[in-house]
Amino acid sequence: MKTPIKLFVVAFAGTLFLFSCKEQASRPNIIFILTDQQSESMMSSSGNEYLQTPAMDYIANNGIRFTRAYVTNPVCSPSRVSLMTGRFPGFYKDSNGNQVRNNAGAMDIPANSPEASHENLAGYLKKAGYDLVYGGKQHLPAFVDPDLTGFEVLTEDARGELASKAADYIREDHDNPYFMTVSLINPHDICFMAIRDFADSTYLQQLQRNFQTELTLLDKALEMPEGVSREEFFEHYCPPLPPNFEPQEDEAKAIELFLKRDPRSFRTGAREEYTEEQWRMHRWAYARLTEMADAHVQVILDALTESGTEEETLVIFSSEHGDMDGSHKLEHKNVLYEESVKVPFTAMWKGKIPAGQVDVRHLVSVGLDLLPTVADYAGITAEADPRGRSLRPLFEGREIDWRTSLGIEGEISRAVIRDDGLKYIRYDAAGFEERLMDLRKDPYETTHFTHDPAYREELEKIQTEFEESWFEGH
Template sequence: MARKPNLILFVTDQQGADMMSCAGNPWLKTPAMDELGRRGIRFEHAYCSNPVCLPSRVSLFTGRFPSDYGIRSNSLRNCTMSDDAAQESLGAVLAKAGYDLYYGGKIHLPKAIHPEAMGFNYFTRDEREELARLSAEIVRRPHSRPYCLVVSLINPHDICLMAIRDFPYDKLCQLFVKKLTTEIATLDEALKLPEGMDEDEFFATCCPPLRENHQPQEDEPEAIRMLLQQRPFKWAARTRYTEREWRLHRWAYCRLTERVDREIGIVLDALDQADDAENTLVMFTSDHGDMDGAHAMEHKTAFYREAVKVPFIVSGPGIEPGKVDTQHLVSNGLDILPTLADYAGVAAPAGLRGRSLRPLLEGSGEVSWRDVVRAESEFGRMVASTRYKYARYEAGASAEQLYDMEVDPGETRNFAHDPEYQSILADMRSAFEREFAGFSLPFDPDQFETV
């Protein structure tokens, strides 16, 4: 009987779907991520379940929407998660299948599903190079049983500190700037210009331009402005950053992504040296993206593509190499747990709304798949097909938004009031009501996320 495959899950922080050179981004080089794409399948339509750290990570490790536990933001004050949640978590499922479990790096989870509670050996709190080095040691060593290794890396999240440091308007921002010395130092390194190059040459030849959708949407949901104004550094970034400062923000975001790519590369190099490399499934994703200057925003939370779409690549035994899937909608928060359970040969917990990706990964003929994917945040909810996105925000004017991502990929125009789109609008409304049937978690403006 063939041994069950080893499972490696890379989770970066705040990396948008287009922040890889294999995704066509010319402003950075990500050889490790590109190599994963060459070895496996990259999904173009992968979404997080909530474009903020903690709720997205809750979903990643439970296979359930964070709102199922009363969570819509980085705040836990309305959290209903009990200690029993760990019993149906990713770690518990794989432990039942006979796996050794290792988790290193960023946690940002409720205590009930901290790595140890899920059954993982939490081997380091480091979220950077040391995590990569220790993960490589685990991969290289001989294993008598199959293992699951979670490598939870912090970057390119350090980009968050740029606006917080530039506009430290409240005590929380000031505390971050004072305490997060490693993050600030890493950001400063990413902000450096190439050696020997002056600013004029840099901006003329090396620095990314503004995104094509840099200007705020004309019919922007009022809830987005509420979000920005509630966190003054966000509003200051929108209203006070110059074109060059926005472009420098984009430059640093690219460099931080290259940094985390190098860390992933350390682990992949070790895997290439391991005896069981051919029997190891590797999955790579991020908890959410970053606005990266789109709509004159940084950070996340909104339902624009830059924040809610994530990289998603899977390689391993039986998986077709070098394929780009442009047809299927993936929810990384819902689909990772049932997929890994499938490869581990054990049933996923009952009641999960996600699906195993294995039939898509192994090309098992025609597969009936979801027609929309769902995401939620503390101030709204959305559904998306491969072409259309419907968002409904829970405060202010212009709350209902319909985007045609084929006609307007930058999501600069709301088609909800366009006569030619009323049939599409009705279909997307129906999909929204179906996906959110029974949803009752109230909007709480005091929960707006911080970093």
């Protein structure tokens, strides 16, 4: 016969077990799907009629889509460092002690530096009992390398087998919740259009030898529809030139300097030599490459449905940066125009995140906000940049106080965007230059209002915000 004390112990243990089970059940699997070089406008759910992205749209339509999500730095490795650490790339120094602002610097962050010793996404999730899985493109320095930080790496193939490998993992039985990064490379292959078009003969041979897969996919994306004449194609199928096709009025000299910095000058070549038809073909291929990425996303969503775990899984979708795609006669990224820095950001957890939400108001920093958001759902607290915020309340439709401005870093400039639509860029690559845009009046950034007397007071306010809230000492 059990004594009252024993009965109490058994009952208490049972309560703890039930609480533990409930807590475990409340922590979802988390799948973070990351594309490469996809602008916010490059989904059909964003209103783009020149492509079809049913898988990406499914996540948005069954959860929330943000229209004002920005990267911390619009280039590959710096952006990815932020995603893994919840900090600006500029928080880190390279091996020469320089602030990280570009790819080379981000890949050169010493693993034994004081800044790199801070906890990152992998460390926090391991403590929370999550299994870690990574597949696809990495492009990360050693201190956040997936292999070295405890991720099970499914594959480094970001174009071929990644989606099927991820799907196989999803279909398996799991004792613990898992965090999976699916890092797809496309539509990044659009980069090779201008690179190839303006390569000299020696470099062209290197491209054809070392990037056969990329060039093959690009050529497939450049194909016109069968049975459609060239005239009909450009009249009805091919995207038109963007509304901001011409360079910004009184464009910063830093941009011209940046374009000519590359020894192969493909950026300058595209701006100065591409015909309008070639720019439209660039936009056509960019859309097709995005659709290729969407097909891989569909494989992952199908696996969730087939495994019966869709309602146990939080899916977050975004991109590491955008592409200029003809805006201001630019391709690639790096500059802080909207096409380069604003990316898709959607989240879905059926039964937990209300479906059909489109958030057009809140400013999201993908690099600063991902870590605290994931940590929130994992039931832990993560220490990173204090300006980063968990997006969970916004996902779940709750009203909370939110940031009114957001900082962005770049190789040749830094910027602050305000929730009222004002955007301030301070360039430093060709001496001090500043530009104030008003995205309400001029959403395509065709001009600037820096010297307009009507904006003098607001310019002073955003200059102060730049220096005191986001980029102290700069």
